[in-house]
Amino acid sequence: MKAVKKTARLTSPTPPLTLENIFKKAGSKPKAAPEQKNQQAEYILIASEAVSAALRAKLLPHGLSFKLKDDLLQRLIQLEKENRHLKSLSVTDELTGVYNKRFFSRQLAVEIVRTKRTGEPFCLIFIDLDNFKIVNDTLGHAKGDEFLVKMCRQINLNIRPTDFACRFGGDEFAIILPATSLMDGVKIARRWHELFLQVAKEMNLPVSSSIGVDQFSASSQQNAQEFLHQVDQLLYDAKRTGKGKIAHPDIDIPDSKAVTREEKELLYHIFQPSGHKQHLRKKDKGKN
Amino acid sequence: MKTAQETLIVSLTSGKGGVGKTFISTNLAATLARQGRKVLVVDCDLGLANIDIMLGINPVRTLKDVVFGDLHLRDVIMPTSGGFDLIPASSGIREMAQLLFEKIQTIKEMMLELDGYDVILLDTGAGIAEVVLQFNLLARYNIVVINRELTSLTDAYAMVKVMYQVFGRQSFGIITNNVATSREGASIFKNIDTISRRFLGFPLTWLGNVRQDDMIPQSILRQEIPVCKFPRSRVAVDFIAVGKTLIAGKYPVV
Numbered sequence: 001m002k003a004v005k006k007t008a009r010l011t012s013p014t015p016p017l018t019l020e021n022i023f024k025k026a027g028s029k030p031k032a033a034p035e036q037k038n039q040q041a042e043y044i045l046i047a048s049e050a051v052s053a054a055l056r057a058k059l060l061p062h063g064l065s066f067k068l069k070d071d072l073l074q075r076l077i078q079l080e081k082e083n084r085h086l087k088s089l090s091v092t093d094e095l096t097g098v099y100n101k102r103f104f105s106r107q108l109a110v111e112i113v114r115t116k117r118t119g120e121p122f123c124l125i126f127i128d129l130d131n132f133k134i135v136n137d138t139l140g141h142a143k144g145d146e147f148l149v150k151m152c153r154q155i156n157l158n159i160r161p162t163d164f165a166c167r168f169g170g171d172e173f174a175i176i177l178p179a180t181s182l183m184d185g186v187k188i189a190r191r192w193h194e195l196f197l198q199v200a201k202e203m204n205l206p207v208s209s210s211i212g213v214d215q216f217s218a219s220s221q222q223n224a225q226e227f228l229h230q231v232d233q234l235l236y237d238a239k240r241t242g243k244g245k246i247a248h249p250d251i252d253i254p255d256s257k258a259v260t261r262e263e264k265e266l267l268y269h270i271f272q273p274s275g276h277k278q279h280l281r282k283k284d285k286g287k288n
Numbered sequence: 289m290k291t292a293q294e295t296l297i298v299s300l301t302s303g304k305g306g307v308g309k310t311f312i313s314t315n316l317a318a319t320l321a322r323q324g325r326k327v328l329v330v331d332c333d334l335g336l337a338n339i340d341i342m343l344g345i346n347p348v349r350t351l352k353d354v355v356f357g358d359l360h361l362r363d364v365i366m367p368t369s370g371g372f373d374l375i376p377a378s379s380g381i382r383e384m385a386q387l388l389f390e391k392i393q394t395i396k397e398m399m400l401e402l403d404g405y406d407v408i409l410l411d412t413g414a415g416i417a418e419v420v421l422q423f424n425l426l427a428r429y430n431i432v433v434i435n436r437e438l439t440s441l442t443d444a445y446a447m448v449k450v451m452y453q454v455f456g457r458q459s460f461g462i463i464t465n466n467v468a469t470s471r472e473g474a475s476i477f478k479n480i481d482t483i484s485r486r487f488l489g490f491p492l493t494w495l496g497n498v499r500q501d502d503m504i505p506q507s508i509l510r511q512e513i514p515v516c517k518f519p520r521s522r523v524a525v526d527f528i529a530v531g532k533t534l535i536a537g538k539y540p541v542v
Contacts, residue, residue: 250418266483
Protein backbone atom coordinates (compact mmCIF):
# COMPACT_ATOMS: atom_id res chain seq x y z
CA MET A 1 0.00 0.00 0.00
CA LYS A 2 1.81 3.02 -1.24
CA ALA A 3 0.16 6.39 -0.88
CA VAL A 4 1.70 9.68 -1.74
CA LYS A 5 0.29 11.82 0.98
CA LYS A 6 0.77 15.47 0.66
CA THR A 7 -0.50 17.79 3.29
CA ALA A 8 -0.60 21.43 2.40
CA ARG A 9 -1.88 24.10 4.69
CA LEU A 10 -3.53 26.89 2.82
CA THR A 11 -3.06 30.07 4.68
CA SER A 12 -4.73 32.54 2.35
CA PRO A 13 -8.19 33.70 3.60
CA THR A 14 -10.01 32.68 0.42
CA PRO A 15 -9.74 29.20 -1.03
CA PRO A 16 -7.23 29.45 -3.83
CA LEU A 17 -8.19 28.96 -7.40
CA THR A 18 -6.49 25.67 -7.75
CA LEU A 19 -8.67 23.99 -5.22
CA GLU A 20 -11.85 25.18 -6.90
CA ASN A 21 -10.50 23.99 -10.18
CA ILE A 22 -9.89 20.61 -8.79
CA PHE A 23 -13.44 20.41 -7.54
CA LYS A 24 -14.85 21.51 -10.84
CA LYS A 25 -12.69 19.22 -12.90
CA ALA A 26 -13.43 16.33 -10.63
CA GLY A 27 -17.08 17.01 -11.42
CA SER A 28 -18.37 16.99 -7.91
CA LYS A 29 -19.03 19.63 -5.31
CA PRO A 30 -17.73 19.17 -1.80
CA LYS A 31 -20.53 17.73 0.30
CA ALA A 32 -19.43 19.55 3.37
CA ALA A 33 -21.39 19.40 6.57
CA PRO A 34 -23.50 22.56 7.22
CA GLU A 35 -21.26 23.94 9.92
CA GLN A 36 -18.25 23.50 7.71
CA LYS A 37 -19.77 25.33 4.82
CA ASN A 38 -18.12 28.64 5.48
CA GLN A 39 -14.85 27.18 6.58
CA GLN A 40 -12.01 27.10 4.17
CA ALA A 41 -10.53 23.83 3.03
CA GLU A 42 -7.38 23.09 4.93
CA TYR A 43 -5.88 20.06 3.29
CA ILE A 44 -5.39 18.54 -0.06
CA LEU A 45 -4.88 14.83 -0.22
CA ILE A 46 -3.33 13.37 -3.28
CA ALA A 47 -3.70 9.66 -3.65
CA SER A 48 -1.58 7.93 -6.24
CA GLU A 49 -2.99 5.31 -8.59
CA ALA A 50 -1.66 2.57 -6.38
CA VAL A 51 -4.27 3.41 -3.77
CA SER A 52 -7.43 1.35 -3.99
CA ALA A 53 -10.82 2.98 -4.46
CA ALA A 54 -11.93 1.80 -1.05
CA LEU A 55 -8.98 3.43 0.65
CA ARG A 56 -9.44 6.61 -1.32
CA ALA A 57 -12.99 6.81 -0.03
CA LYS A 58 -11.64 6.40 3.48
CA LEU A 59 -9.03 9.06 3.06
CA LEU A 60 -11.65 11.47 1.82
CA PRO A 61 -14.51 11.26 4.29
CA HIS A 62 -16.45 14.03 2.57
CA GLY A 63 -16.83 12.03 -0.56
CA LEU A 64 -14.45 14.00 -2.70
CA SER A 65 -12.82 12.05 -5.44
CA PHE A 66 -10.38 13.11 -8.04
CA LYS A 67 -9.84 11.62 -11.38
CA LEU A 68 -6.22 10.67 -11.41
CA LYS A 69 -5.84 11.48 -15.03
CA ASP A 70 -6.72 15.04 -14.19
CA ASP A 71 -4.17 17.36 -15.76
CA LEU A 72 -3.81 19.54 -12.75
CA LEU A 73 -3.27 16.64 -10.42
CA GLN A 74 -0.72 15.17 -12.75
CA ARG A 75 1.04 18.48 -12.65
CA LEU A 76 0.94 18.53 -8.88
CA ILE A 77 2.39 15.06 -8.70
CA GLN A 78 5.00 16.02 -11.25
CA LEU A 79 5.88 19.09 -9.23
CA GLU A 80 6.19 17.04 -6.10
CA LYS A 81 8.55 14.65 -7.87
CA GLU A 82 10.63 17.52 -9.15
CA ASN A 83 10.67 19.03 -5.73
CA ARG A 84 12.11 15.83 -4.32
CA HIS A 85 14.68 15.66 -7.04
CA LEU A 86 15.72 19.23 -6.32
CA LYS A 87 15.92 18.43 -2.64
CA SER A 88 18.26 15.54 -3.37
CA LEU A 89 20.31 17.81 -5.60
CA SER A 90 20.67 20.31 -2.82
CA VAL A 91 22.36 17.72 -0.58
CA THR A 92 24.48 15.76 -3.06
CA ASP A 93 27.75 16.58 -4.70
CA GLU A 94 27.29 17.13 -8.41
CA LEU A 95 30.35 15.29 -9.65
CA THR A 96 30.55 12.30 -7.37
CA GLY A 97 27.03 11.72 -6.07
CA VAL A 98 28.08 11.56 -2.40
CA TYR A 99 26.62 14.08 0.02
CA ASN A 100 27.81 17.68 -0.10
CA LYS A 101 29.09 20.02 2.56
CA ARG A 102 25.67 21.48 3.27
CA PHE A 103 24.32 18.05 4.13
CA PHE A 104 27.45 17.32 6.15
CA SER A 105 27.01 20.31 8.43
CA ARG A 106 23.40 19.43 9.05
CA GLN A 107 24.12 15.75 9.75
CA LEU A 108 27.03 16.60 12.03
CA ALA A 109 24.72 18.70 14.17
CA VAL A 110 22.23 15.82 14.26
CA GLU A 111 24.91 13.33 15.32
CA ILE A 112 26.17 15.58 18.10
CA VAL A 113 22.68 15.85 19.51
CA ARG A 114 22.12 12.13 19.11
CA THR A 115 25.36 11.31 20.91
CA LYS A 116 24.46 13.61 23.78
CA ARG A 117 21.07 11.98 24.03
CA THR A 118 21.98 8.31 23.65
CA GLY A 119 25.51 8.40 25.07
CA GLU A 120 26.83 6.50 22.06
CA PRO A 121 29.92 8.09 20.50
CA PHE A 122 30.23 8.76 16.79
CA CYS A 123 33.33 9.01 14.65
CA LEU A 124 34.39 11.49 12.04
CA ILE A 125 36.89 10.66 9.31
CA PHE A 126 38.58 13.44 7.34
CA ILE A 127 40.23 12.41 4.12
CA ASP A 128 42.61 14.44 2.01
CA LEU A 129 44.10 12.92 -1.11
CA ASP A 130 47.87 13.07 -1.52
CA ASN A 131 49.43 14.09 -4.83
CA PHE A 132 46.02 14.82 -6.27
CA LYS A 133 47.10 18.26 -7.37
CA ILE A 134 49.95 16.73 -9.33
CA VAL A 135 47.50 14.50 -11.17
CA ASN A 136 45.30 17.47 -12.01
CA ASP A 137 48.23 19.56 -13.14
CA THR A 138 50.01 16.96 -15.23
CA LEU A 139 47.28 14.65 -16.50
CA GLY A 140 44.45 17.14 -16.58
CA HIS A 141 41.33 17.72 -14.54
CA ALA A 142 39.39 15.13 -16.50
CA LYS A 143 41.70 12.42 -15.17
CA GLY A 144 41.40 13.82 -11.65
CA ASP A 145 37.63 13.89 -11.90
CA GLU A 146 37.61 10.34 -13.23
CA PHE A 147 39.53 9.23 -10.17
CA LEU A 148 37.13 11.03 -7.84
CA VAL A 149 34.12 9.45 -9.55
CA LYS A 150 35.65 5.98 -9.37
CA MET A 151 36.62 6.48 -5.77
CA CYS A 152 33.15 7.62 -4.79
CA ARG A 153 31.56 4.74 -6.64
CA GLN A 154 33.67 2.45 -4.45
CA ILE A 155 32.61 4.46 -1.41
CA ASN A 156 28.95 4.07 -2.26
CA LEU A 157 29.40 0.35 -2.91
CA ASN A 158 31.30 -0.34 0.29
CA ILE A 159 30.02 2.13 2.83
CA ARG A 160 28.10 0.82 5.82
CA PRO A 161 24.44 1.65 5.30
CA THR A 162 24.38 3.92 8.34
CA ASP A 163 27.44 6.02 7.45
CA PHE A 164 27.47 9.26 5.47
CA ALA A 165 30.20 10.08 2.96
CA CYS A 166 30.47 13.74 2.03
CA ARG A 167 32.66 15.69 -0.35
CA PHE A 168 33.92 18.99 0.93
CA GLY A 169 35.04 20.01 -2.49
CA GLY A 170 38.33 19.42 -4.26
CA ASP A 171 40.01 16.32 -2.92
CA GLU A 172 38.65 16.63 0.60
CA PHE A 173 36.13 14.18 1.95
CA ALA A 174 34.52 13.46 5.27
CA ILE A 175 32.73 10.37 6.50
CA ILE A 176 30.39 10.43 9.48
CA LEU A 177 30.13 7.12 11.33
CA PRO A 178 27.15 7.28 13.70
CA ALA A 179 27.20 5.11 16.81
CA THR A 180 30.82 4.06 16.28
CA SER A 181 33.70 4.01 18.75
CA LEU A 182 37.16 5.28 17.88
CA MET A 183 38.53 1.75 17.75
CA ASP A 184 36.08 0.76 15.03
CA GLY A 185 36.46 4.16 13.41
CA VAL A 186 40.21 3.66 12.98
CA LYS A 187 39.63 0.19 11.60
CA ILE A 188 37.18 1.53 9.06
CA ALA A 189 39.52 4.40 8.18
CA ARG A 190 42.24 1.84 7.44
CA ARG A 191 39.83 0.01 5.19
CA TRP A 192 39.04 3.16 3.22
CA HIS A 193 42.73 3.95 3.03
CA GLU A 194 43.42 0.57 1.43
CA LEU A 195 40.48 0.89 -0.91
CA PHE A 196 41.58 4.31 -2.21
CA LEU A 197 45.08 2.95 -2.78
CA GLN A 198 43.55 0.13 -4.78
CA VAL A 199 41.55 2.53 -6.96
CA ALA A 200 44.68 4.61 -7.52
CA LYS A 201 46.63 1.50 -8.42
CA GLU A 202 44.00 0.40 -10.93
CA MET A 203 44.18 3.81 -12.60
CA ASN A 204 47.94 3.84 -12.29
CA LEU A 205 47.96 7.13 -10.38
CA PRO A 206 50.38 8.03 -7.55
CA VAL A 207 47.48 9.03 -5.30
CA SER A 208 47.13 7.99 -1.66
CA SER A 209 45.10 9.36 1.21
CA SER A 210 45.94 11.15 4.44
CA ILE A 211 43.31 10.54 7.06
CA GLY A 212 42.38 12.01 10.43
CA VAL A 213 39.93 10.14 12.66
CA ASP A 214 38.43 11.10 15.96
CA GLN A 215 35.51 10.22 18.12
CA PHE A 216 32.92 12.52 19.60
CA SER A 217 31.96 11.21 23.03
CA ALA A 218 28.87 11.99 24.99
CA SER A 219 30.97 13.69 27.66
CA SER A 220 32.53 16.08 25.16
CA GLN A 221 31.94 19.77 25.75
CA GLN A 222 32.94 20.76 22.23
CA ASN A 223 30.65 22.27 19.68
CA ALA A 224 30.60 21.24 16.04
CA GLN A 225 33.18 23.85 15.03
CA GLU A 226 35.63 22.84 17.73
CA PHE A 227 35.25 19.18 16.94
CA LEU A 228 35.78 19.83 13.24
CA HIS A 229 38.90 21.80 14.04
CA GLN A 230 40.22 18.95 16.18
CA VAL A 231 39.78 16.37 13.42
CA ASP A 232 41.21 18.79 10.92
CA GLN A 233 44.27 19.14 13.13
CA LEU A 234 44.71 15.36 13.11
CA LEU A 235 44.49 15.33 9.34
CA TYR A 236 47.06 18.10 9.24
CA ASP A 237 49.34 16.01 11.50
CA ALA A 238 48.95 13.04 9.19
CA LYS A 239 49.88 15.22 6.21
CA ARG A 240 52.76 16.88 7.99
CA THR A 241 54.43 13.70 9.20
CA GLY A 242 54.42 12.19 5.73
CA LYS A 243 51.68 11.36 3.31
CA GLY A 244 49.56 8.23 3.24
CA LYS A 245 49.06 8.15 7.00
CA ILE A 246 46.14 7.77 9.37
CA ALA A 247 46.27 10.00 12.44
CA HIS A 248 44.08 9.36 15.44
CA PRO A 249 44.24 9.95 19.19
CA ASP A 250 45.42 7.08 21.39
CA ILE A 251 42.78 4.44 21.62
CA ASP A 252 41.78 3.49 25.09
CA ILE A 253 39.50 0.53 25.19
CA PRO A 254 36.82 1.01 27.80
CA ASP A 255 37.50 -2.11 29.84
CA SER A 256 34.76 -1.37 32.30
CA LYS A 257 32.33 -1.24 29.43
CA ALA A 258 33.65 -4.39 27.77
CA VAL A 259 31.98 -6.59 30.33
CA THR A 260 28.40 -5.60 30.88
CA ARG A 261 26.78 -5.46 34.25
CA GLU A 262 24.65 -8.44 33.39
CA GLU A 263 27.65 -10.56 32.44
CA LYS A 264 29.56 -9.47 35.50
CA GLU A 265 26.68 -10.29 37.78
CA LEU A 266 26.31 -13.70 36.26
CA LEU A 267 30.04 -14.35 36.56
CA TYR A 268 29.87 -13.41 40.21
CA HIS A 269 26.69 -15.27 40.95
CA ILE A 270 27.80 -18.50 39.43
CA PHE A 271 30.70 -18.13 41.77
CA GLN A 272 28.46 -17.59 44.75
CA PRO A 273 25.20 -19.48 44.29
CA SER A 274 23.49 -17.90 47.28
CA GLY A 275 24.00 -14.42 45.85
CA HIS A 276 22.32 -15.48 42.66
CA LYS A 277 19.07 -16.23 44.44
CA GLN A 278 19.13 -12.90 46.16
CA HIS A 279 19.66 -11.22 42.87
CA LEU A 280 16.63 -12.94 41.36
CA ARG A 281 14.44 -11.98 44.27
CA LYS A 282 15.50 -8.39 43.95
CA LYS A 283 14.66 -8.41 40.29
CA ASP A 284 11.22 -9.86 40.91
CA LYS A 285 10.50 -7.20 43.45
CA GLY A 286 11.50 -4.55 40.98
CA LYS A 287 9.01 -5.86 38.46
CA ASN A 288 6.13 -5.74 40.89
CA MET B 289 63.31 -28.41 11.39
CA LYS B 290 60.09 -26.56 10.83
CA THR B 291 59.53 -23.80 8.33
CA ALA B 292 58.07 -20.61 9.69
CA GLN B 293 54.65 -21.42 8.28
CA GLU B 294 54.37 -24.50 10.45
CA THR B 295 55.38 -22.73 13.62
CA LEU B 296 52.65 -22.55 16.19
CA ILE B 297 52.51 -18.95 17.39
CA VAL B 298 50.62 -18.75 20.66
CA SER B 299 50.04 -15.77 22.89
CA LEU B 300 49.71 -15.90 26.65
CA THR B 301 47.48 -13.19 27.92
CA SER B 302 45.37 -12.55 30.96
CA GLY B 303 43.54 -9.27 31.25
CA LYS B 304 44.48 -8.95 34.88
CA GLY B 305 48.10 -8.74 35.92
CA GLY B 306 49.68 -10.98 38.50
CA VAL B 307 47.89 -14.18 37.64
CA GLY B 308 51.12 -15.97 36.75
CA LYS B 309 51.35 -15.34 33.04
CA THR B 310 55.11 -15.17 32.94
CA PHE B 311 55.40 -18.15 35.27
CA ILE B 312 53.21 -20.12 32.87
CA SER B 313 55.10 -19.03 29.75
CA THR B 314 58.56 -19.87 31.09
CA ASN B 315 57.50 -23.22 32.52
CA LEU B 316 55.41 -24.18 29.52
CA ALA B 317 58.31 -23.29 27.25
CA ALA B 318 60.72 -25.31 29.40
CA THR B 319 58.34 -28.27 29.42
CA LEU B 320 58.00 -28.24 25.63
CA ALA B 321 61.76 -27.80 25.28
CA ARG B 322 62.38 -30.79 27.54
CA GLN B 323 60.29 -32.83 25.13
CA GLY B 324 62.72 -31.94 22.37
CA ARG B 325 60.79 -29.10 20.75
CA LYS B 326 62.38 -25.86 19.69
CA VAL B 327 60.64 -23.11 21.59
CA LEU B 328 60.99 -19.33 21.55
CA VAL B 329 59.49 -17.05 24.18
CA VAL B 330 59.00 -13.40 23.25
CA ASP B 331 58.58 -11.02 26.15
CA CYS B 332 56.01 -8.60 24.77
CA ASP B 333 55.34 -6.87 28.05
CA LEU B 334 56.76 -3.54 27.04
CA GLY B 335 55.74 -1.59 30.08
CA LEU B 336 57.00 -3.95 32.73
CA ALA B 337 59.03 -6.72 31.20
CA ASN B 338 60.29 -9.27 33.66
CA ILE B 339 61.06 -12.63 32.11
CA ASP B 340 64.75 -11.82 32.27
CA ILE B 341 64.45 -11.25 36.00
CA MET B 342 62.55 -14.48 36.45
CA LEU B 343 65.33 -16.36 34.71
CA GLY B 344 68.12 -14.41 36.36
CA ILE B 345 69.69 -13.22 33.14
CA ASN B 346 70.91 -9.82 32.08
CA PRO B 347 70.20 -9.26 28.42
CA VAL B 348 72.38 -6.95 26.36
CA ARG B 349 70.03 -6.57 23.43
CA THR B 350 66.31 -6.51 23.77
CA LEU B 351 63.14 -6.03 21.76
CA LYS B 352 63.84 -2.34 22.16
CA ASP B 353 66.72 -2.61 19.71
CA VAL B 354 64.37 -4.10 17.16
CA VAL B 355 61.72 -1.45 17.64
CA PHE B 356 64.02 1.57 17.89
CA GLY B 357 67.06 0.30 16.04
CA ASP B 358 67.34 -1.70 12.87
CA LEU B 359 68.12 -5.10 14.34
CA HIS B 360 66.24 -8.19 13.21
CA LEU B 361 64.40 -10.25 15.77
CA ARG B 362 66.88 -13.07 15.27
CA ASP B 363 69.71 -10.77 16.38
CA VAL B 364 68.29 -10.41 19.88
CA ILE B 365 67.47 -14.07 20.53
CA MET B 366 69.30 -15.50 23.52
CA PRO B 367 69.40 -19.02 24.99
CA THR B 368 68.14 -19.68 28.50
CA SER B 369 68.76 -22.24 31.20
CA GLY B 370 65.30 -23.67 30.52
CA GLY B 371 66.40 -24.99 27.14
CA PHE B 372 64.27 -22.53 25.18
CA ASP B 373 65.21 -19.30 23.44
CA LEU B 374 64.15 -15.87 24.60
CA ILE B 375 63.62 -12.46 23.12
CA PRO B 376 63.73 -10.18 26.15
CA ALA B 377 62.08 -6.81 26.44
CA SER B 378 63.16 -3.74 28.36
CA SER B 379 61.24 -2.38 31.24
CA GLY B 380 59.96 1.10 31.70
CA ILE B 381 60.10 2.51 28.22
CA ARG B 382 56.85 4.31 27.77
CA GLU B 383 57.28 5.46 24.18
CA MET B 384 57.74 1.84 23.21
CA ALA B 385 54.06 1.08 23.16
CA GLN B 386 53.21 3.66 20.52
CA LEU B 387 56.24 2.87 18.39
CA LEU B 388 55.58 -0.79 18.54
CA PHE B 389 52.06 -0.20 17.40
CA GLU B 390 53.46 1.26 14.20
CA LYS B 391 56.03 -1.49 13.80
CA ILE B 392 53.86 -4.43 14.68
CA GLN B 393 53.47 -5.54 11.05
CA THR B 394 57.24 -5.53 10.54
CA ILE B 395 57.67 -7.55 13.71
CA LYS B 396 55.10 -10.03 12.53
CA GLU B 397 56.96 -10.45 9.25
CA MET B 398 60.24 -10.91 11.11
CA MET B 399 58.61 -13.52 13.30
CA LEU B 400 57.52 -15.49 10.27
CA GLU B 401 61.10 -15.39 9.05
CA LEU B 402 62.37 -17.11 12.17
CA ASP B 403 62.79 -20.62 10.86
CA GLY B 404 63.17 -23.69 12.93
CA TYR B 405 60.85 -23.10 15.83
CA ASP B 406 58.06 -25.48 16.70
CA VAL B 407 56.37 -23.09 19.07
CA ILE B 408 56.65 -19.34 19.66
CA LEU B 409 55.09 -18.12 22.90
CA LEU B 410 54.23 -14.44 23.10
CA ASP B 411 54.07 -13.28 26.68
CA THR B 412 51.88 -10.19 26.48
CA GLY B 413 51.44 -7.52 29.09
CA ALA B 414 48.40 -7.31 31.29
CA GLY B 415 45.35 -5.31 30.38
CA ILE B 416 43.60 -4.84 27.09
CA ALA B 417 45.67 -2.04 25.63
CA GLU B 418 45.82 -1.90 21.87
CA VAL B 419 49.37 -3.26 21.79
CA VAL B 420 48.37 -6.32 23.80
CA LEU B 421 45.46 -6.90 21.44
CA GLN B 422 47.78 -6.57 18.46
CA PHE B 423 50.13 -9.20 19.87
CA ASN B 424 47.18 -11.47 20.51
CA LEU B 425 46.08 -10.90 16.96
CA LEU B 426 49.53 -11.76 15.73
CA ALA B 427 49.34 -15.14 17.44
CA ARG B 428 47.37 -17.92 15.91
CA TYR B 429 45.95 -18.96 19.23
CA ASN B 430 45.34 -17.07 22.44
CA ILE B 431 45.76 -18.64 25.83
CA VAL B 432 44.10 -16.75 28.64
CA VAL B 433 45.53 -17.41 32.10
CA ILE B 434 43.12 -17.18 35.03
CA ASN B 435 43.26 -17.98 38.70
CA ARG B 436 40.70 -18.33 41.46
CA GLU B 437 40.31 -14.56 41.93
CA LEU B 438 37.05 -13.11 40.80
CA THR B 439 38.73 -10.13 39.17
CA SER B 440 40.98 -12.37 37.11
CA LEU B 441 37.90 -14.16 35.84
CA THR B 442 36.19 -10.91 34.89
CA ASP B 443 39.29 -9.50 33.21
CA ALA B 444 39.91 -12.73 31.34
CA TYR B 445 36.35 -12.64 30.09
CA ALA B 446 36.81 -8.99 29.09
CA MET B 447 39.86 -10.01 27.06
CA VAL B 448 37.97 -12.82 25.32
CA LYS B 449 35.08 -10.50 24.61
CA VAL B 450 37.22 -7.73 23.19
CA MET B 451 39.19 -10.11 21.00
CA TYR B 452 35.93 -11.54 19.73
CA GLN B 453 34.15 -8.23 19.21
CA VAL B 454 37.04 -6.32 17.73
CA PHE B 455 38.82 -9.00 15.72
CA GLY B 456 36.29 -11.82 15.50
CA ARG B 457 38.46 -14.33 17.35
CA GLN B 458 36.47 -17.33 18.52
CA SER B 459 38.97 -19.87 19.78
CA PHE B 460 40.67 -19.35 23.10
CA GLY B 461 42.46 -21.67 25.47
CA ILE B 462 42.15 -21.24 29.20
CA ILE B 463 44.76 -22.25 31.76
CA THR B 464 43.59 -22.23 35.36
CA ASN B 465 46.62 -21.30 37.43
CA ASN B 466 47.33 -21.62 41.12
CA VAL B 467 44.31 -23.77 41.94
CA ALA B 468 44.15 -26.01 45.00
CA THR B 469 42.63 -29.02 43.28
CA SER B 470 41.77 -30.14 39.78
CA ARG B 471 38.11 -29.85 40.69
CA GLU B 472 38.48 -26.23 41.67
CA GLY B 473 40.14 -25.51 38.32
CA ALA B 474 37.36 -27.30 36.48
CA SER B 475 34.68 -25.29 38.26
CA ILE B 476 36.46 -21.98 37.57
CA PHE B 477 36.75 -22.89 33.93
CA LYS B 478 33.10 -23.87 33.82
CA ASN B 479 32.10 -20.41 35.02
CA ILE B 480 33.84 -18.51 32.29
CA ASP B 481 32.88 -21.09 29.68
CA THR B 482 29.20 -20.78 30.61
CA ILE B 483 29.25 -17.00 30.24
CA SER B 484 31.10 -17.20 26.96
CA ARG B 485 28.62 -19.69 25.52
CA ARG B 486 25.70 -17.65 26.70
CA PHE B 487 26.76 -14.12 25.75
CA LEU B 488 29.31 -14.62 22.98
CA GLY B 489 27.98 -17.85 21.53
CA PHE B 490 31.10 -20.00 21.48
CA PRO B 491 32.77 -22.38 23.94
CA LEU B 492 36.28 -22.00 25.33
CA THR B 493 38.93 -24.70 25.44
CA TRP B 494 40.34 -25.75 28.77
CA LEU B 495 44.03 -26.49 28.42
CA GLY B 496 44.33 -27.61 32.02
CA ASN B 497 45.28 -26.74 35.58
CA VAL B 498 48.47 -25.65 37.18
CA ARG B 499 48.04 -26.60 40.81
CA GLN B 500 49.47 -24.86 43.82
CA ASP B 501 52.76 -26.12 45.17
CA ASP B 502 54.70 -24.92 48.18
CA MET B 503 57.97 -25.04 46.32
CA ILE B 504 56.88 -22.60 43.61
CA PRO B 505 57.30 -19.29 45.51
CA GLN B 506 60.73 -20.32 46.78
CA SER B 507 61.74 -21.54 43.38
CA ILE B 508 60.76 -18.21 41.83
CA LEU B 509 62.76 -16.37 44.49
CA ARG B 510 65.80 -18.42 43.56
CA GLN B 511 65.21 -17.51 39.91
CA GLU B 512 64.79 -21.12 38.90
CA ILE B 513 62.33 -22.73 36.54
CA PRO B 514 60.34 -25.16 38.73
CA VAL B 515 59.66 -27.73 35.99
CA CYS B 516 63.39 -28.02 35.32
CA LYS B 517 64.41 -28.14 38.92
CA PHE B 518 61.67 -30.53 39.98
CA PRO B 519 60.68 -32.56 36.93
CA ARG B 520 58.67 -35.01 39.04
CA SER B 521 56.66 -32.43 40.96
CA ARG B 522 52.96 -32.11 40.38
CA VAL B 523 53.59 -28.72 38.75
CA ALA B 524 55.75 -30.43 36.15
CA VAL B 525 53.06 -33.07 35.63
CA ASP B 526 50.46 -30.34 35.15
CA PHE B 527 52.59 -28.52 32.61
CA ILE B 528 53.18 -31.72 30.65
CA ALA B 529 49.41 -32.17 30.44
CA VAL B 530 48.86 -28.55 29.37
CA GLY B 531 51.60 -28.84 26.74
CA LYS B 532 50.05 -32.02 25.39
CA THR B 533 46.62 -30.42 25.00
CA LEU B 534 48.17 -27.36 23.38
CA ILE B 535 50.21 -29.31 20.85
CA ALA B 536 47.33 -31.65 20.02
CA GLY B 537 44.90 -28.78 19.43
CA LYS B 538 43.43 -27.99 16.07
CA TYR B 539 44.20 -24.40 15.17
CA PRO B 540 42.53 -22.11 12.71
CA VAL B 541 44.74 -21.14 9.79
CA VAL B 542 45.57 -17.45 9.68
